[in-house]
Amino acid sequence: MASVYLNKKRKKRLEQGHPWIFAGEIERMEGDPQPGEIVSVHAHNGMFLAKGYYNSRSQIRVRVMTYKQAEEIDESFFVRRIQEAWDYRQRMLSDVNGCRLIYGEADFLPGLIVDKFGDTLVLQVLSLGMEIRKQEIVRALLAVIQPKAIYERSDVGVRELEGLEQTTGLLHGELEEQIVIQENGLKMIVDVVGGQKTGYFFDQQENRAAIKDYVKTGVDGQPGSSVLECFSHTGSFTVHAAAFGAKQITCLDISEHAIDTAIRNVEINGLEEEADFEFVVADAFEQLRVWEREGRKWDAVILDPPAFAKSRQAVPGAIRGYKEINLRGMKLVKERGFLITASCSYHMHPDLFLETIAEAAVDARKILRLVEFRSAGRDHPKLQGMEENNYLKFAVFEVRSRG
DSSP states (O other): OOOEETTTSOOOOOTTTEEEEEEGGEEESSOOOOOTTTTEEEEEESSSEEEEEEEETEEEEEEEEEEEETOOHHHHHHHHHHHHHHHHHHHHHHHOOOEEEEEEEGTOTEEEEEETTTEEEEEEOOHHHHHTTHHHHHHHHHHHHHSEEEEEEEGGGGGGTTTTOEEEEEEEEEOOSSEEEEETTTEEEEOOTTTTTTTTOOOHHHHHHHTTTHHHHHHSSOOOEEEESSTTTTHHHHHHHHHOOEEEEEESSHHHHHHHHHHHHHHHTOTTTEEEEEEESSSSHHHHHHHHHHHHEEEEEEEEOSSSSSSGGHHHHHHHHHHHHHHHHHHHHHEEEEEEEEEOTTOOOOOHHHHHHHHHHHHHHHEEEEEEEEEETTTTTTOOOGGOOOOOOEEEEEEEEOO
16 A cells, blocks of 8 residues: 655644645655555654545545544445444434435545435545445445435536546436425425436525524514525425415526426425415526516525635635625515525635625615524534535525615
């Protein structure tokens, strides 16, 4: 086994829990590891620190798999790790019918994502080290979870940074014609083949349940609020709002397929008669300006946009995007109504996110009261020492006019 020795003056990120070792942190190497091969990692003085898989093609040269020198990285290793992850979800979640089963580094399986949709697992392999061990991972998933189907959605650009091609396909079993999961007691249709990412966004699951108090009554105190969901995808917040008593709901997304699925999600829950629904296919930035000119207002406006910043270089543009969409959103909130806004861009750090919203409020002549600030749910645990997996910001503001 080849060995990696780290610089003496490096920041002790590894010891603090961060499982990535970058090229610039390496002082020297002993041996000539092949891409994806397991290497041992040592401090400059030779003290053993960890073992992980190596990739000379990536700026992340080593991703740590274990801190135990004697632990072998074999199929039984993956069985143990997956069992631990499954045990954790069963302890933490009231319903494990649909959840994130493996959250990469936070579950000590760096470069691997697995989502559970009933009896179907969707696997996403993000790194060379996991790609090489994919068959071992599949066998371990079958041993622990015993799913009827495993489908791969490794169609993400980050694989190219690892020297890998994007790929999708069935790895085990047969897919059901339509996959429906239960979330917070509600049914949701999941498109694992054509949907975004793995087919559904579990990170907002607990936040969707948390909107109940913000939509059950309007600003006039009467039962049933009006709600606008922007960037709705398949209408998960819309369905929750209807179930929680909202009486007028507008669901907006740029994708016609997403809106069609949102309509089906309302129907399979038997909610079509519970509220007055309006489904709109349009660009949110443009449509919100139209509604502002028309003088429309809602008791609650929900903004859950895609990541505007996928790299540090994209942050200035993301700031402009978040400021613009939040400014437009808060102008459509009734006096003393709620702006419910999120960011899934890691590079948009919490303080910067809140600062950007504050600047939008100045331009919109609004005063905001922060009611609640949340992150991803418990099936997305945050590894201490690794800020990269603490990416989701979810804030609820009461909106008041200034002057």
